[in-house]
Amino acid sequence: MDPRINVINKRLAGVKKIIAVSGGKGGIGKSTFSAVLALTLSKAGYKVGLMDLDFWGPSGHVLLGAQGISPVEDKGIVPPQINGVKFMSIIYYTEDKTLALRRAGFDQAAIELLAVTQWGALDYLIMDMPPGVGDVTLDVIRFMEKVKFCIITTHSKVVMETVKKTLNILKQLKIPIFGVVQNMKEKNLSVEMQIKRLHVPFWGKIDFDAELEGAIGDPKKLLETKFSKNVNKLIHKDSRNHI
C-alpha cells in the first residue's frame, strides 16, 4: 500500500478552493494565468498557494522571479512566500536542471510533493498543470477531493477544438469544471457563446497584453499589468459566485 495517497486530502484540508489550471494546448498562458491569478488574489487579501506541477517545463519561478528561496522543514515541507503567495515547485530540488521524467515518474513526484507539502490555511490553491489533460494529470488529480479545473483557451479554432475534447473528458470523468478562461483576446473575438453552448461555465476573458513580457520575473510589475486588471475582474466574479 502506498501510504502517501491517504494523506493528500489531509494536507489540503485547510484549503477552501483548489483550481487546477489546464488547457488543451501548450503555450496558451496556463502558467502566466496561474502566477498572475495567485498574485492578484493575494493582493486582494486572500490566502493563496501556487503549485507548479509542470515538472517537464516549470515556469512559475521564472514568472515570479523566485530566486534564492527554498522551503523549510516542519512536519513536512513549508513552501516559501513570494509577495504573499506560498510557492511550491520541483525546482527547489532539481537546481533548475532538466528532469527527464516519464509518466510514471511524474505521478510519483507529484504524489510525493502533495503528500508532504504543508499549505496551512488557504483560500485558494492554484495548480499550474503540464500541457494536455487526458494522459498525465488525471491520475494525480483523482487523489484530491476538492479540485476543480480551470481551462485556458484562446479564440483559435485549433485550440478550441482541443479544448472541447478536454472539456468532454472532464465531463465524462465527472471532474468539476471551475470555468473556462479565454486568454490573449484580440479585437472582439469571443468564444463565450461557444463555451456556454457546451454547458460549461465561462469565467472570463483576458486581453492580449503587449506589455506583459516586460513584467515577467517581477511580481510588483505583474500586478500592474493589464493582464492582472483583467484577472481582478475574474476574481470579483468568483467572489460573487457569478461564474
Place this chain on the structure above:
Amino acid sequence: MHEWALAEAVVLTAEKVAKEQGLGAIQGITIKLGQLQQIEKNILKFAIREIIQHQRSLFKKAKIRFQNEKAVFKCRNCGRKWNFANAGKLNFKESEAIHFVPEVAHVFMSCPQCKSPDFEIIKGRGIWVDSIVGEKEGPDGSENKCH
C-alpha cells in the same frame, strides 16, 4: 523533520485498513523503506509513535517493523541494471533533494554504461506499507492480515 509527514501517512493508512476490515486493534505495521529515499528509520519510528499516542485503543499493541529494500535501477536506453552502491557519488545537496523527491534522481544520476537519464527505478524507491496486521472486532477475535 519531513519524515513526520510520511509518518502521518502511515498512520492514516493503518486507520483506513482497520476501518475497512473492521479491526479493533492493530498488532503490527510493516513498513518497507526503499534505499533511494534514505528515510531516517528512527525519526520515522519516533514520529509514528508520537502520532499513535492519541489513538491508544487502536494502536496499543502495535509493533512497528521495518524492512530495507535495496534500490535497483534499469536503463531504458541500453538495458543495463545497477544498484545504489555503484551509482556514483552524490553530494549532500543532491542526496538531500532525492530524499525529498526521489524522482530528481533522474537529474543527478545516469546510467553507468550509456549515461542516459532515462532509467527506471525498479525497486527501493521510497516508503511502502507492506502489511497491517490486526484483530477483528467482535467475539472471535481472529487475526487478519492485509497487504
